[in-house]
Amino acid sequence: MVDPVSPSRRSRAPAGAFAILLIALVGCQQELPTPDLAGTSIEAQKARDSRPGTYHNALTINAGPLGKVETCADPDIVRGQQPGDRHWYLYCTTDPLNAKDRDANGNFNFRLITMAKSTDLVNWTYVGDAFTQRPAWVRPDAGLWAPEVVYLNGKYHLYYTASDTVAGGSAIGVATSESPTGPWVDSGGPAVEPHPAPCCADSRRWTFDADVIQDSSGQNWIYYGSYFGGISVRQLSADGLRSDPATQKEVASANRYEGSNIFVKDGWYYLFVSATDCCRGPLAGYSVFVGRSLTPEGPFLDRDGVDLNATYVGGTPVLTMNGNRWVGLGHNAVFTDAAGQDWTVYHAIDRRDPYLAEPGGLNKRPALLDPVDWEGGWPTVRGGLGASDEVMPAPASQPGQRSTYRVAKEKVAEPSKLLTAYSDEFNGTVLDKAWTWVRPPAPAAASLEGGALRFDTQAADLFEDSNNASVLTRPVPQGDYLVEVKLSINLPDSGCCFNFSQAGLVMYGDDDNFVKLTQASIWETRQIEFGKEQAPVPPGFPRYGNTVLSAAAPNAIWLRIAKTTDNGEELYTASTSRDGTTWTRGSTWTHQLGSNPRVGLVSMGGAGFTARFDYVRVYNVKQKFPK
Structure with missing residues (x-):
């Protein structure tokens, strides 16, 4: 084009x-x-x-x-x-x-x-x-x-x-x-x-x-x-x-x-x-x-x-x-x-x-x-x-x-030691105290049930000046790390249009500085979107950009973001899996999320659907050659 x-x-x-x-x-x-x-x-x-x-x-x-x-x-x-x-x-x-x-x-x-x-x-x-x-x-x-x-x-x-x-x-x-x-x-x-x-x-x-x-x-x-x-x-x-x-x-x-x-x-x-x-x-x-x-x-x-x-x-x-x-x-x-x-x-x-x-x-x-x-x-x-x-x-x-x-061949970032202090299996009845809400949802919109976090999609968003979506956040470790989530969202298996209902993972600096990895409905398709927002920017420059990854999945999807550093820049690399075992690496966004970024979960873009997060796991990172 x-x-x-x-x-x-x-x-x-x-x-x-x-x-x-x-x-x-x-x-x-x-x-x-x-x-x-x-x-x-x-x-x-x-x-x-x-x-x-x-x-x-x-x-x-x-x-x-x-x-x-x-x-x-x-x-x-x-x-x-x-x-x-x-x-x-x-x-x-x-x-x-x-x-x-x-x-x-x-x-x-x-x-x-x-x-x-x-x-x-x-x-x-x-x-x-x-x-x-x-x-x-x-x-x-x-x-x-x-x-x-x-x-x-x-x-x-x-x-x-x-x-x-x-x-x-x-x-x-x-x-x-x-x-x-x-x-x-x-x-x-x-x-x-x-x-x-x-x-x-x-x-x-x-x-x-x-x-x-x-x-x-x-x-x-x-x-x-x-x-x-x-x-x-x-x-x-x-x-x-x-x-x-x-x-x-x-x-x-x-x-x-x-x-x-x-x-x-x-x-x-x-x-x-x-x-x-x-x-x-x-x-x-x-x-x-x-x-x-x-x-x-x-x-x-x-x-x-x-x-x-x-x-x-x-x-x-x-x-x-x-x-x-x-x-x-x-x-x-x-x-x-x-x-x-x-x-x-x-x-x-x-x-x-x-x-x-x-x-x-x-x-x-x-x-x-x-x-x-x-x-x-x-x-x-x-x-x-x-x-x-x-x-x-x-x-x-x-x-x-x-x-x-x-x-x-390139060495890729893969999970090493599980950092339990930064992870959550959602097995309890109340959220761990490490979690905090940015704009708490209605009480009935999110709860722990059946070993998962249920989080209803909201008619809200986290996009440029439309920052009214709830974000559930908790700290991440200093240095390099990898975050993995397993989730499902009950989007229809076919049909249009449920734009842009989505759920997934956010590496969150603030409402205007983040990278986001979600399973989303985009017109008649279901895709994995990997977006970046930044501010401030020079006049005329964009604030938000996105790419997509390999195929989404109707039942469960596994998402990863690996944070590494190179020459003083923060690199955020996304990967996806349809079975939790075989992973496909996607894009890398560069960003500067500040001294206290947090991992966040979102369920937004349009009401009427429900996301379930089975866990959030944070790991040390190891670099190895892919098989």
């Missing part, structure tokens, strides 16, 4: 001296001897050239006198297909190149899908925009988003989202070219037309974010969709220009996912999808999840066997916040380098430099690159380490190069 705006402080790369040197070298190239660097033989130099270099996120895209391309949302990468073409090509959604990319009136130049090329997948050169004007069937003020480029029938096909059309509603368009950089000739109409969401006959669904594959039989398929309407797949014509509505199937729930990307490996179709808000600056919780299927039409199940199209919606986390500077990671594309190593390109936001210009405006979403590993048939980024913010071995971009990337 497009970001409807982040101050650039990067200087332009000097060009003049380099250009003079380059001209001199080209003019003299017939007289230059073959280099033999550091006295090595030509064979040794060739061996050295077979090893890729290094890179550091974000990717560098040079635009000559226009400066650096500082935002490349919804990126897609393809390799040149014509004989002799050694380049890779990068495509980005409609955005300005950088904060200085403005017209004579000072307004941003929204470029209609930027294009860049590279021979090493690391250093990129901007080569222009796919379109100089919108196709006639697209409204003149529409965005052209989320490029997807594939090579079919000897031509490059550029699929794009038209955010609005002359006919009304969003659609997927397609243009073709003999070259990966155009000129692009539009097909004259949508490949996927505006049409209703499955829920609502008179609506216009969000027909966004195309991805196209061809299966082993030669059948083309197009995936598309976003939060309103969910994600669907259709058969695509042999020429790649039109899809068949009669073949449409829904493969991922509405109000959960967008940005679909299909990657085929070892007979499986892996559906990568992105969830939550792409564009909340330093509080963007955008994250990538995956499910897989043996057929292009699904069903796509996550690692726990939960359908991405279920009410308690499935999805195994692949790429999410890990505590470094990168937040809002998503809308990825997976590809394979020349040495057979898989990689993913995606956009993210630097939480310390989130905007192209004024705060709260256009989000700066540069393109990032990281290796994809496979564990037991499931993808993981950098062996679980996630987005990189250090020097990394570059991909093998050319035939004959050898990959120098080696998988490393």
Whole structure:
């Protein structure tokens, strides 16, 4: 999706001296001897050239006198297909190149899908925009988003989202070219037309974010969709220009996912999808999840066997916040380098430099690159380490190069010694004296019964200025620790809408500074939400942001938050389990909750439901490699 705006402080790369040197070298190239660097033989130099270099996120895209391309949302990468073409090509959604990319009136130049090329997948050169004007069937003020480029029938096909059309509603368009950089000739109409969401006959669904594959039989398929309407797949014509509505199937729930990307490996179709808000600056919780299927039409199940199209919606986390500077990671594309190593390109936001210009405006979403590993048939980024913010071995971009990337695994926080003084099994008849209420509920709304805390949901909330929900809190130990709760909340197994009834765990500094992990009803889905609120913030900055985790559960759910520290920052990492034994790690929020944070329990967002907390357990933390 497009970001409807982040101050650039990067200087332009000097060009003049380099250009003079380059001209001199080209003019003299017939007289230059073959280099033999550091006295090595030509064979040794060739061996050295077979090893890729290094890179550091974000990717560098040079635009000559226009400066650096500082935002490349919804990126897609393809390799040149014509004989002799050694380049890779990068495509980005409609955005300005950088904060200085403005017209004579000072307004941003929204470029209609930027294009860049590279021979090493690391250093990129901007080569222009796919379109100089919108196709006639697209409204003149529409965005052209989320490029997807594939090579079919000897031509490059550029699929794009038209955010609005002359006919009304969003659609997927397609243009073709003999070259990966155009000129692009539009097909004259949508490949996927505006049409209703499955829920609502008179609506216009969000027909966004195309991805196209061809299966082993030669059948083309197009995936598309976003939060309103969910994600669907259709058969695509042999020429790649039109899809068949009669073949449409829904493969991922509405109000959960967008940005679909299909990657085929070892007979499986892996559906990568992105969830939550792409564009909340330093509080963007955008994250990538995956499910897989043996057929292009699904069903796509996550690692726990939960359908991405279920009410308690499935999805195994692949790429999410890990505590470094990168937040809002998503809308990825997976590809394979020349040495057979898989990689993913995606956009993210630097939480310390989130905007192209004024705060709260256009989000700066540069393109990032990281290796994809496979564990037991499931993808993981950098062996679980996630987005990189250090020097990394570059991909093998050319035939004959050898990959120098080696998988490393991250140590994860797991419970160690149970700290009984900070824990509660709720086996008594009255609350332990360590518990105190922030805004006590009505006496009948909460009680101990049957070895659990019963806590009715309230028509109240803990959100920005709406701080009227009751929070049951108690102290936590100094230093690092892990909190675990087991709970259930009797939300309906299907149906809409019970927004935003929820229950769960809060690491509470005060009403405006906390992280929250709850099982929640979100439109027609049930999800695990992991949110962060902070105050005060600079003018224009958001106060609340959220992400989601793996599948919720209708009967009982186990939730954990591990608090650790790194370079003076507090890191809060969430995990979930559907059985209390097998845990799936999710995102990490950074926060500063002050000198006396407390663990809290909430049951709120809408009256009419009941949560039961079986226990609250607080542990020391140990760091270990996952199995």
